[in-house]
Amino acid sequence: xxxxxxxxxxxxxxxxxxxxxxxxxxxxxxxxxxxxxxxxxxxxxxxxxxxxxxxxxxxxxxxxxxxxxxxxxxxxxxxxxxxxxxxxxxxxxxxxxxxxxxxxxxxxxxxxxxxxxxxxxxxxxxxxxxxxxxxxxxxxxxxxxxxxxxxxxxxxxxxxxxxxxxxxxxxxxx
Amino acid sequence: xxxxxxxxxxxxxxxxxxxxxxxxxxxxxxxxxxxxxxxxxxxxxxxxxxxxxxxxxxxxxxxxxxxxxxxxxxxxxxxxxxxxxxxxxxxxxxxxxxxxxxxxxxxxxxxxxxxxxxxxxxxxxxxxxxxxxxxxx
Numbered sequence: 001x002x003x004x005x006x007x008x009x010x011x012x013x014x015x016x017x018x019x020x021x022x023x024x025x026x027x028x029x030x031x032x033x034x035x036x037x038x039x040x041x042x043x044x045x046x047x048x049x050x051x052x053x054x055x056x057x058x059x060x061x062x063x064x065x066x067x068x069x070x071x072x073x074x075x076x077x078x079x080x081x082x083x084x085x086x087x088x089x090x091x092x093x094x095x096x097x098x099x100x101x102x103x104x105x106x107x108x109x110x111x112x113x114x115x116x117x118x119x120x121x122x123x124x125x126x127x128x129x130x131x132x133x134x135x136x137x138x139x140x141x142x143x144x145x146x147x148x149x150x151x152x153x154x155x156x157x158x159x160x161x162x163x164x165x166x167x168x169x170x171x172x173x174x
Numbered sequence: 175x176x177x178x179x180x181x182x183x184x185x186x187x188x189x190x191x192x193x194x195x196x197x198x199x200x201x202x203x204x205x206x207x208x209x210x211x212x213x214x215x216x217x218x219x220x221x222x223x224x225x226x227x228x229x230x231x232x233x234x235x236x237x238x239x240x241x242x243x244x245x246x247x248x249x250x251x252x253x254x255x256x257x258x259x260x261x262x263x264x265x266x267x268x269x270x271x272x273x274x275x276x277x278x279x280x281x282x283x284x285x286x287x288x289x290x291x292x293x294x295x296x297x298x299x300x301x302x303x304x305x306x307x308x309x310x311x
Contacts, residue, residue, distance in 0.1 A: 010213065043207040047200060047235065050242040053250040063254060064237030068208040096224055097212065099233040103258045133225075165224045 011162060014091020016137065019125055022090050026121040029083060033115040033148065034069045036061045041112060044068075054109075061110040066145055066154055069116040086120040087139050087160050094136040094162035103157040115148040123157075136163025182247050182277055183287060183311075189247040189275035194239065196231055196297070201267040204235035214264075230264035240293050240305045243273045248289075252309050255288070259305040269297035275307075287311040 044065045045055040054060045072083045087097065110116060126138040143156040181187055194200075205215040210232045213220035221229045240259060245252050265271055272295070279290035288310050295303035 040207070043203075044234075044238060047203045047207045048238045048242050049194065050238065050245075052242070052245045054245070058250070062238055062241065063257070064234055064241050065208065067234055068210065071209040071211075073209070074211055096214075098214075098264070099261055101258065101260045102233060102237065103256075104237070105256050106254055109253070 011088045011095060011097050012091050013093065013095050016092065016125070016128070018091040019137070022122050023125060024122065025086075026119055027086055028117065028119045029070060033117045036069075036110050036112050036114050036116060038112045040068075041065060059112040061112065061114075063104065063106050063109070063154065066104075066110070066116070067143065067156065067158075069145070070118045070120065070143065086122055086141050087158070087162070090122065090125070090139060090162070092125070092137055092139070092162040094134070094164045096134070096163055096165055098133060098161045098163065099158065100138070100161055101157075101159045105155045106153075107155075108151065108153045110145070110147065110153055117146045117148070117150075119144045119146075131161060131163060133161065134163040134165045136161050182291075183280060183289065185277050185280055187277040189243055189277075189291065192239070192243050192246065192271075192273040194271045194273070196265055196267050196269050196271055198229065198267045201229050201231050201235075204231050208232060208234040210234060226264065226266070228266040228268055230266045233259075233261070236261070236265060236295065236303055239271060239273055239295060240303070240307060243275050243293055244291055244307050244309050247275070248309060248311055252311055254307055254309050256308040257305060258307075259303060261303055263299055263302045265295065265297055265302045266299065269299060271302075272296045278306075285310075 041055050041061050044062055055062050070085055121142045123142050124140045139160050139162055141158050145154040146152055182189055202216045215232045218229055275291045275293045278292050281288040291307045293305040
């Protein structure tokens with residue numbers, strides 16, 4: 001583990017050629033699908049100071065929390081594999097990451113007690129672009145969320161920038 | 175019986191603005207609440223090494239802030255159908271988020287009303303997020 005304990009949370013570095021071979025790859029989170037738990041939904045609502053009774057009394061999952069079901073615990077007994085979102089795994093030159101757009105379609109709310117089956121599909125990687133954060137590539141990943149009965153509950157199209165901050169132009173502040 | 179709020183059902187209506195202090199504690203709580211341990215959300219040294227002035231809240235928190243604006247206004251039972259969110263600049267710890275919304279479209283059918291809301295999140299650094307939300311009432 002590195003000094004800040006962030007080994008698993010920084011993206012894998014590689015070449016664009018390597019990364020392009022990943023386009024079209026789909027991955028469903030392995031192991032038992034995570035369960036929507038009231039402590040989790042309430043913690044999230046509390047941080048937002050969101051008093052919506054749907055989260056506090058009616059046991060629904062706030063839709064903004066859905067992507068968290070694709071993230072691993074920071075440690076598991078027995079050395080279980082640490083699974084990161086696909087955008088972290090793609091071997092691109094940029095060692096850093098910033099989310100850009102998330103287009104979410106919500107078909108049905110998850111309820112506390114339901115399991116979340118999550119699949120990620122890498123749909124595209126852009127050519128190298130110049131951005132205010134540095135040179136990098138735009139990566140598009142489709143996320144789908146189904147419950148334990150296979151019912152499609154939500155879909156995200158997530159566009160993120162994998163970039164190298166050491167190659168940033170001077171930020172003009174505009 | 176309280177009648178549901180009528181404001182926000184016509185094009186041009188403004189939703190009630192939300193202000194929320196993005197303290198360092200809240201940013202790290204957001205990382206913990208969502209299990210998102212990307213270091214930019216909790217590690218100030220990492221953020222500085224990336225050329226950023228401070229840690230910043232994650233996308234899941236930002237989504238929740240946009241959703242809260244809409245559901246605070248329309249009440250429990252309002253269902254967000256679609257949310258398209260674009261980050262223009264990180265929302266850094268140490269700032270205050272100001273979340274505003276305005277109605278840009280309304281549709282009526284036999285099942286109820288569908289409202290399109292444009293949402294912005296600003297901080298002392300300027301505009302951080304723009305979003306468009308469709309909510310079913």
